Amino acid sequence: MPLVKDGKITKDLLVHVPDGAELPGDGAILVTAARFLEDPEALLKRAGKVGVIWPNNRDLDDLVPHLDRLAAVALVFPSFRDGRAYSQARLLRERHGYDGELRATGQVLRDQFVFMLRAGFDTFEVKKDSDAEAFASTAKRYSVFYQPTGDGRLTALHRRMQLRHSESAGQ
Amino acid sequence: MYAYDELDRTLINERVSEFRDQVKRRLSGELTEDEFKMLRLQNGVYLQLHAYMFRVAIPYGTLSSKQMRAFARVARKYDRGYGHFTTRQNIQFNWIKLAELPDALADLAEVGIHAMQTSGNNMRNVTSDQWAGVAPGEVEDPRIWSEILRQHTTLHPEFSFLPRKFKIAITASEHDRAAIKIHDIGLRLLKNADGETGFEVLVGGGLGRTPFIGKTIKPFVHGRDILSYVEAILRVYNQYGRRDNIYKARIKILVHELGIEKFAKEVEEEWKQMSDGALTLDYSVVEEVRSRFSYPAYEKLPHMPDELKQAAHDPLFERWRKNSVFPHKVQGYSIVTLSLKPVGGPPGDATADQMDAVADLADRYSFGEIRVGHEQNLCLPHVAKRDLPQLWKALERIGLATPNVNLVTDIIACPGLDYCSLANARSIPIAQELTRRFANHDTADLIGRLHINISGCINACGHHHVGHIGILGVEKNGDEFYQITIGGRADEGAQMGTLIGPAVPYAEVADVIEDIVEAYLALRDRPEELFVDTVKRLGVEPFKERVYATR
Numbered sequence: 001m002p003l004v005k006d007g008k009i010t011k012d013l014l015v016h017v018p019d020g021a022e023l024p025g026d027g028a029i030l031v032t033a034a035r036f037l038e039d040p041e042a043l044l045k046r047a048g049k050v051g052v053i054w055p056n057n058r059d060l061d062d063l064v065p066h067l068d069r070l071a072a073v074a075l076v077f078p079s080f081r082d083g084r085a086y087s088q089a090r091l092l093r094e095r096h097g098y099d100g101e102l103r104a105t106g107q108v109l110r111d112q113f114v115f116m117l118r119a120g121f122d123t124f125e126v127k128k129d130s131d132a133e134a135f136a137s138t139a140k141r142y143s144v145f146y147q148p149t150g151d152g153r154l155t156a157l158h159r160r161m162q163l164r165h166s167e168s169a170g171q
Numbered sequence: 172m173y174a175y176d177e178l179d180r181t182l183i184n185e186r187v188s189e190f191r192d193q194v195k196r197r198l199s200g201e202l203t204e205d206e207f208k209m210l211r212l213q214n215g216v217y218l219q220l221h222a223y224m225f226r227v228a229i230p231y232g233t234l235s236s237k238q239m240r241a242f243a244r245v246a247r248k249y250d251r252g253y254g255h256f257t258t259r260q261n262i263q264f265n266w267i268k269l270a271e272l273p274d275a276l277a278d279l280a281e282v283g284i285h286a287m288q289t290s291g292n293n294m295r296n297v298t299s300d301q302w303a304g305v306a307p308g309e310v311e312d313p314r315i316w317s318e319i320l321r322q323h324t325t326l327h328p329e330f331s332f333l334p335r336k337f338k339i340a341i342t343a344s345e346h347d348r349a350a351i352k353i354h355d356i357g358l359r360l361l362k363n364a365d366g367e368t369g370f371e372v373l374v375g376g377g378l379g380r381t382p383f384i385g386k387t388i389k390p391f392v393h394g395r396d397i398l399s400y401v402e403a404i405l406r407v408y409n410q411y412g413r414r415d416n417i418y419k420a421r422i423k424i425l426v427h428e429l430g431i432e433k434f435a436k437e438v439e440e441e442w443k444q445m446s447d448g449a450l451t452l453d454y455s456v457v458e459e460v461r462s463r464f465s466y467p468a469y470e471k472l473p474h475m476p477d478e479l480k481q482a483a484h485d486p487l488f489e490r491w492r493k494n495s496v497f498p499h500k501v502q503g504y505s506i507v508t509l510s511l512k513p514v515g516g517p518p519g520d521a522t523a524d525q526m527d528a529v530a531d532l533a534d535r536y537s538f539g540e541i542r543v544g545h546e547q548n549l550c551l552p553h554v555a556k557r558d559l560p561q562l563w564k565a566l567e568r569i570g571l572a573t574p575n576v577n578l579v580t581d582i583i584a585c586p587g588l589d590y591c592s593l594a595n596a597r598s599i600p601i602a603q604e605l606t607r608r609f610a611n612h613d614t615a616d617l618i619g620r621l622h623i624n625i626s627g628c629i630n631a632c633g634h635h636h637v638g639h640i641g642i643l644g645v646e647k648n649g650d651e652f653y654q655i656t657i658g659g660r661a662d663e664g665a666q667m668g669t670l671i672g673p674a675v676p677y678a679e680v681a682d683v684i685e686d687i688v689e690a691y692l693a694l695r696d697r698p699e700e701l702f703v704d705t706v707k708r709l710g711v712e713p714f715k716e717r718v719y720a721t722r
């Protein structure tokens with residue numbers, strides 16, 4: 001499965017460690033929320049970065065205290081129709097100030113890229129090669145946005161207000 | 172009218188090219204039907220019994236004559252020469268080819284029309300009162316807020332994959348013509364003691380197989396907070412709405428299961444954390460949107476022009492005027508409803524020729540503006556009273572002057588088994604038969620206001636629960652049967668109708684309705700007592716007796 005990070009197909013530096021499997025001695029790992037919460041301190045003290053896969057039906061409260069020590073948070077789309085992780089992503093970025101890697105996993109398809117970017121995702125485990133290859137062009141599909149999110153893109157409303165101000169300043 | 176600017180136009184065009192790419196990938200097999208299904212639904216494309224159906228949004232029911240002509244062109248070029256106006260201020264085309272859909276969308280985009288989110292599990296077309304901006308006594312024009320919400324809900328990055336569809340309606344009049352109590356969120360615009368604009372917010376209304384009347388979640392949300400408050404409701408719903416069972420996924424079930432107090436508390440907690448954020452609407456922002464709505468330059472005209480006095484001698488004109496012409500907030504003007512319910516016709520259908528003709532009449536008599544209401548009729552919102560006789564003649568010629576607005580033949584019906592893959596029974600032929608039974612206008616006038624709503628299945632697209640008489644098609648051993656309810660209503664006093672007894676077969680439905688109406692005529696205590704009030708006073712028993720005594 002190709003990984004897209006910061007707009008480019010790239011090698012995944014995080015090793016998925018399934019529940020029950022032995023942890024590698026060092027190196028960056030990605031573990032489930034259940035495994036992480038068993039003993040967060042032990043995992044965070046270990047040599048190597050830690051990322052956590054957080055399920056979309058669990059409140060973020062148990063994750064929030066650890067955010068500044070995590071290398072990545074992976075949110076899950078069990079199906080692309082299940083949009084709960086969009087809310088989690090925005091809350092992590094906009095309410096809890098998380099600025100590390102925010103990864104979309106599960107059924108991640110081309111036609112959700114723009115929504116995911118706007119919600120704050122920056123890394124994508126893309127289901128299909130062709131979708132990963134089309135990432136850069138797909139991300140540019142839209143130039144106009146109506147909602148303010150934490151992604152910094154200016155909304156249509158803001159652009160209109162700016163235009164108004166510059167027009168009135170020029171008079 | 173709201174004028175799109177370059178940004179609105181750019182977004183619509185970007186959506187068209189995205190959809191063109193999606194269709195291309197589907198046709199080449201790159202996308203599976205399962206993957207494509209959600210994408211096409213997000214753009215109003217259903218697969219029906221015979222063909223793809225294409226649903227196009229008419230935000231808050233306001234259309235320009237230019238836009239109406241574009242509908243006519245699409246109906247001719249890509250469909251079979253007609254379109255169907257729905258109960259949620261949309262128009263549907265029933266015979267579109269998938270490969271041609273992107274072109275149809277592009278044609279509509281040229282006049283600022285789109286099909287975004289007219290289906291799928293996202294925020295649907297924001298609807299409002301078809302008399303918005305012209306109704307006497309209105310608090311203020313609710314379309315400014317409808318447009319703010321339309322923009323905010325369009326391609327929303329957080330709420331495009333909700334547990335289920337989500338519908339918002341807004342009214343600003345005491346008499347609710349937007350049916351806000353049967354919407355996921357209903358907004359009633361009002362002023363607080365300081366004269367500031369805000370909304371009573373209702374949540375959890377809806378029909379379908381588990382109907383609920385919306386409950387007030389907050390009696391007053393200030394206008395500047397409306398986006399953040401709606402966002403808080405949606406965030407709670409997106410996270411906690413049920414996704415395990417499609418029939419329990421609407422917000423009404425979440426509100427019902429949690430109880431309105433607990434749900435309100437969850438929303439309040441979420442809202443407190445975001446109420447001072449980027450969604451707060453400054454006065455200047457609201458005014459920016461308001462400034463892009465244009466209003467007609469009304470003339471100073473007499474209340475009773477000579478043309479109207481003379482025409483009053485024609486009883487046919489008078490009958491139409493009394494039925495279809497309504498008071499306007501500006502003296503000398505009227506609001507005119509155009510009935511899309513001709514005797515024997517499918518409710519809500521208009522031919523391409525009729526659409527073009529209505530566009531011409533709007534240019535001539537209504538400042539180029541047309542409205543669409545949830546009762547599936549059209550409306551010319553600014554007609555000078557002196558023009559009414561001429562307009563009437565023109566409407567007669569194109570078959571849009573049937574004087575049956577709000578009467579027994581002004582029926583709401585879903586497409587039913589003639590088109591829809593979900594339906595259990597036919598709706599349109601029942602409606603057509605009823606319009607023939609009650610074709611005599613004197614009889615219909617005598618009966619007075621009576622709304623019949625017909626749905627071909629439990630999904631309730633024909634709003635049968637809230638019809639004064641509701642007719643619901645069900646399937647019994649392969650045959651079409653119909654359950655009859657009475658006493659429902661969709662306005663400010665919204666309530667569900669009561670079932671009168673066992674379902675009746677297709678062939679008997681019209682007889683049963685005639686029996687119910689005859690019973691009402693015998694039972695009402697005076698001619699002004701409406702059907703729905705007689706049912707309220709007496710309950711369903713006397714009607715039930717009348718219907719089932721001989722069956």
